[in-house]
Amino acid sequence: MRSVVNIYTPLKGKIEEARELCPDVKLYRVRVPKEVHYYPGQFFMLSLWGYGEVPISVCSLDDTQTLEFTVRKAGFVTSAIHQLQAGDTIWLRGPYGRRFPLEMSYHRDVVVVAGGIGLAPLRAVIQYLLKERRKVKRVTLLYGSRTPDGLLYREEYDTWRASDVKVVLTVDCPSDGWRGNVGVVTTLWHQVEGELREAVAYVCGPPVMIKAALTDLFLLGMPADRIVTTLEAHMKCGVGKCGHCYNDGRFICTDGPVFTYKEIKEWDLTL
Amino acid sequence: MKGWILPKNSLSYWLRQLRKDSDLIGPLRTPDGDIVFESVEKIHEIVLDPPASLPSVKEFFLPQYETVFVFKTDTVRPIQEKRKRVIFGLRSCDVAALRLLDRFFLDSQPDPYYSERRKNTLLISVVCNRPDPTCFCVGIGAGPYLKEGFDIQLTDLGDRYMVEIGSPRGRRAVREYSFVFQRPRKTDLEDQFEVQLSSTARFQQRINLEGVRSLILSQRVDEGFWQEVANRCIQCGGCVYVCPLCSCFTVTDRVYQEHIERVRLWDACLFKGFTRLAGGILPNDAPVSRTKRWFYHKLIYYPEGIGGFGCVGCGRCAVVCPSKIDMATVVLNIKRVSENAVSG
Numbered sequence: 001m002r003s004v005v006n007i008y009t010p011l012k013g014k015i016e017e018a019r020e021l022c023p024d025v026k027l028y029r030v031r032v033p034k035e036v037h038y039y040p041g042q043f044f045m046l047s048l049w050g051y052g053e054v055p056i057s058v059c060s061l062d063d064t065q066t067l068e069f070t071v072r073k074a075g076f077v078t079s080a081i082h083q084l085q086a087g088d089t090i091w092l093r094g095p096y097g098r099r100f101p102l103e104m105s106y107h108r109d110v111v112v113v114a115g116g117i118g119l120a121p122l123r124a125v126i127q128y129l130l131k132e133r134r135k136v137k138r139v140t141l142l143y144g145s146r147t148p149d150g151l152l153y154r155e156e157y158d159t160w161r162a163s164d165v166k167v168v169l170t171v172d173c174p175s176d177g178w179r180g181n182v183g184v185v186t187t188l189w190h191q192v193e194g195e196l197r198e199a200v201a202y203v204c205g206p207p208v209m210i211k212a213a214l215t216d217l218f219l220l221g222m223p224a225d226r227i228v229t230t231l232e233a234h235m236k237c238g239v240g241k242c243g244h245c246y247n248d249g250r251f252i253c254t255d256g257p258v259f260t261y262k263e264i265k266e267w268d269l270t271l
Numbered sequence: 272m273k274g275w276i277l278p279k280n281s282l283s284y285w286l287r288q289l290r291k292d293s294d295l296i297g298p299l300r301t302p303d304g305d306i307v308f309e310s311v312e313k314i315h316e317i318v319l320d321p322p323a324s325l326p327s328v329k330e331f332f333l334p335q336y337e338t339v340f341v342f343k344t345d346t347v348r349p350i351q352e353k354r355k356r357v358i359f360g361l362r363s364c365d366v367a368a369l370r371l372l373d374r375f376f377l378d379s380q381p382d383p384y385y386s387e388r389r390k391n392t393l394l395i396s397v398v399c400n401r402p403d404p405t406c407f408c409v410g411i412g413a414g415p416y417l418k419e420g421f422d423i424q425l426t427d428l429g430d431r432y433m434v435e436i437g438s439p440r441g442r443r444a445v446r447e448y449s450f451v452f453q454r455p456r457k458t459d460l461e462d463q464f465e466v467q468l469s470s471t472a473r474f475q476q477r478i479n480l481e482g483v484r485s486l487i488l489s490q491r492v493d494e495g496f497w498q499e500v501a502n503r504c505i506q507c508g509g510c511v512y513v514c515p516l517c518s519c520f521t522v523t524d525r526v527y528q529e530h531i532e533r534v535r536l537w538d539a540c541l542f543k544g545f546t547r548l549a550g551g552i553l554p555n556d557a558p559v560s561r562t563k564r565w566f567y568h569k570l571i572y573y574p575e576g577i578g579g580f581g582c583v584g585c586g587r588c589a590v591v592c593p594s595k596i597d598m599a600t601v602v603l604n605i606k607r608v609s610e611n612a613v614s615g
Contacts, residue, residue: 004381006349008339049342049531050524054549075549089345207552233554234546236522236535239380243519243538244546246564247554249572254380 007239010047010091011036016066018085021152024073025117026082027059030090035064037095040102040124041230041258044069044094045238051080055235055253057121058095061128067092070120070152096238098258100202100228102128109138109194113213115185115205116145119152121230125202130163138193140166144185144209147171148178166193186212189220197221203229214261224262231257231264275434275445275452276459277425282432283314285451286359289444290314293355293393296331298324308358317360320427322403323585327368327515328361332388333537335512339384339522340533351383356392357444363424364406364583366396367413368515370420374577375518393440398426400470405586407478407599413583415470426463433463476599480580483602484570491609494559500566500601501559503594508539510588510597516569516581519545540564566601 017029038044043057046069054077060068073082084090102125110129114122122141129139141160145151148171157167168191170181181188185205189196201222203213210229217227233245233252245252248267277285286295290311297317298306306324308331311317341348369389376385399406399415408414417424422441426433434452436442445452486492511517521538524531538545541561546554555561573581582598589597 004377004383004386006351006383007380008383009347009349012345049347049533050526052524053522072550078549091347232548234548236520241376241380241382241518242521243540244521246519246540246568249567249575 008093008237010045010053010093013067013090013092015084015086015088015090018088021070022150024082025150025152026071026073028069028071028081028084028090029060029066030069030092031066032092036067037064038067039095039099040128041100041121042095042097043121043238043257044092044096045235046071046077046081047091047093048077048080049091051077053236053238054078054081055096055233055238057124057230057257059120059123061124061131070117070123072117094238097253098256100125100128100230100258101260102132104226104228105129105200106132106135108136109192109199110136110140111192111196111199111201111217112139112141112143113185113201113203113205113217114141114143115209116150117152118203118205118209119143120204122202122204123153123156126160126165130160130165133163138166139164140168140192140194142168142170142185142188142191144170144172144188144205147173148175148180166191184212185209186216189216197223200226201228203227207232218261224265225260227261229259229261229264231259233257273435274455274460274463275436276455277432277434277452279430279432281451285448286311286314286317286357288448289357289393293357295357295359296328297359298361308361311359319360320397320400321360323362323364323406323587323590325587325590326513327585327587328358328365329368329372329515329518331356331358331392332369332372332385333518333520336534336536337384338532338534341530342533343530349383351387352391353387354391356388357395358392359395359397361394361396362399362585363396363414363417363421364408364585365515366394366417366421366424367408367411367579367583368585369394371516371573371577371579371581371583372518393444394422395441395444396421396424398424398466398470400427400466402470402474403586404475405589405599406474406584407476407586408584409471409474410478411480411580411582411584413585415474416467426466428459428462428466431459433459476603478584478599478602479606480570480582480602483605484574484580486605486609487567487571492605496605496608497563497566498559500596501557501562503596504541504558504562505594506541506543506558506561507593508541509591509593510565511539511541512537513587513591515583515585515587516573540568562596566598569598570602 013030045053047053056069236242240251240254295311297311298321306321376382421437424435520535522535569581
């Protein structure tokens with residue numbers, strides 16, 4: 001047995017920009033010291049010495065020197081990350097996990113379904129679809145948030161629309177002046193361009209929403225292996241060793257986090 | 272003829288030689304009468320043919336608490352233990368468990384800490400002549416003796432050991448001191464065979480995990496059964512800590528005045544907070560989902576992912592479990608319940 005490289009050693013990154021997207025959610029642009037190749041759906045372990053590590057999916061595309069992460073202030077480590085500003089150091093290791101099967105979308109209609117911060121990993125998917133716009137047919141984004149203030153990447157919707165992406169927004173609690181839809185994202189299927197049974201879906205959001213969306217899409221005739229989602233789990237290692245994200249014989253970190261509905265049909269996602 | 276003979280009065284000499292560049296670990300008896308593996312100072316204190324130790328030797332490869340990184344003034348230093356070890360007197364089941372952990376920790380994305388310790392450790396296992404009442408390795412192929420996978424395997428033949436070599440590392444440890452070893456005679460091999468037979472015959476329980484696995488997979492074990500197991504479980508985590516194959520860990524940072532240590536410690540899937548997400552979502556909130564997870568991992572998913580049961584039949588969980596829902600008991604109950612269901 002020979003010596004092996006230490007897979008847990010994080011790289012030292014530098015925050016180039018820390019931008020508040022909405023209360024409790026910030027977008028970080030991080031410059032890394034060496035080229036890192038990653039793909040939509042993959043995640044990194046962001047690391048702060050003295051606090052710990054958290055798995056955060058990458059929400060940008062292609063740029064091997066600067067990576068973007070959207071972080072919601074939810075716990076101990078993410079609260080510490082939220083204290084950081086441009087110029088500060090953040091450590092990271094990755095990318096880990098399975099990618100979104102994006103080639104699957106070629107020559108098909110695509111529906112992207114997101115709830116709340118679930119849009120973060122899907123932002124990278126949308127960027128990919130924009131890049132490969134001519135290879136995919138119609139693209140619809142159904143995006144739900146609790147409040148209008150909670151909608152992420154608001155200044156990017158126009159760019160997306162300009163590339164012929166139909167952006168449909170909905171909120172649970174409308175504020176004055178809100179003119180979009182009200183209600184959960186699964187009330188918007190009729191807004192999707194094209195035939196669902198011929199389309200591909202990429203879904204991410206809170207567990208309840210994922211469960212509802214996957215079941216709906218399946219019942220509306222979309223084949224289970226074309227309904228793709230990405231799951232969240234407590235993780236300590238990211239490489240299939242610590243056991244925390246283990247579920248039903250699979251590690252969310254290495255076998256996922258991207259799964260097709262076909263693979264996880266039996267799972268109770270809201271457990 | 273294969274193998275070597277080591278006269279028992281040469282054992283301490285050989286171990287003394289091996290200890291020259293390594294830490295010697297062996298089974299010692301504590302004042303309370305427990306058997307624990309510890310660094311050996313006086314070789315004559317090693318307990319030959321002891322009952323199963325509590326806990327297993329996994330702590331020498333995955334310590335209960337270890338510092339993995341030290342962070343100081345903007346630099347990160349991995350802490351890698353380099354010292355060489357010889358573990359003497361571990362059982363076949365413990366070696367079998369390590370072989371499975373090897374696959375888990377080393378086959379893909381190798382864990383550097385486990386790898387380094389494994390690389391630096393020589394295992395000298397001893398065939399069990401007298402299995403404990405709780406032992407059931409024999410039905411799993413993890414004991415009482417092994418056909419492969421060991422570095423050096425000793426079989427106690429009374430006044431001498433039969434020595435079998437299973438790895439290059441084991442061969443070196445014998446070859447360097449070949450003058451204390453003798454060639455076996457035909458009678459030695461006959462004696463060894465007899466020991467293997469009598470030891471195998473001494474097991475008080477025969478447990479067929481394969482049969483239980485198919486009962487579970489064919490939906491013959493209902494939710495109510497697992498609910499009953501969960502009702503009895505007090506979630507102490509004892510089974511997890513003594514199990515030679517339970518390897519889940521957590522990682523946390525400890526802040527000191529001048530530096531920060533990133534440490535990893537044993538964790539247990541039976542604990543409620545094991546899967547808790549930031550923001551308060553708690554998967555596996557129901558105790559039954561956690562109990563099931565432990566048994567399913569060992570009986571169903573370990574064979575699928577690693578290629579062997581996540582249990583080597585060491586029986587340690589039966590010794591520590593205060594609720595009598597250890598692997599052997601639960602597995603035997605599954606058989607009993609489903610057989611009754613068929614006949615009734």
